[in-house]
Amino acid sequence: MIKYALACEKGHDFESWFPDAAAYDLQARRSLIVCPECGSSKVAKAIMAPAIVGAARANAAPGEVALLDRRRRALRDAVTALHREIEANTDDVGGKFAEIARSMHAGDTPERAIRGRASGAEVEALLEEGVDVLPMPVPPDEFN
């Protein structure tokens, strides 16, 4: 489906859906497209609306599809950026994460940003002790 913004000879703007560009041309040539406001069949394309929806998604609301895609893209970029941010600004302490995190929480080690590996049980224990551990965000590329 393709949506065209149309205008009649009197300048009335309206929008209409067509199966494809050829269908529009055919209907326009046969004067089958009529202005809903004045009934004129002298109608021409205004600017093409950027809402072109694939046949598989024809049942979904066109605007909704584009919005979701854009939102998902933005979210993906944000998670990737967050992951890079954390990676660039933390020390990788590997398997010593729980030990060092606990030591910092107790005030035995100066506080700094660290990342590393911890088991689920270790993370649970740390959280119970009041250590504010965050799961590392997974960049979307690693989901594939």
Ligand SMILES: [Zn+2]
């Ligand atoms: Zn009109």
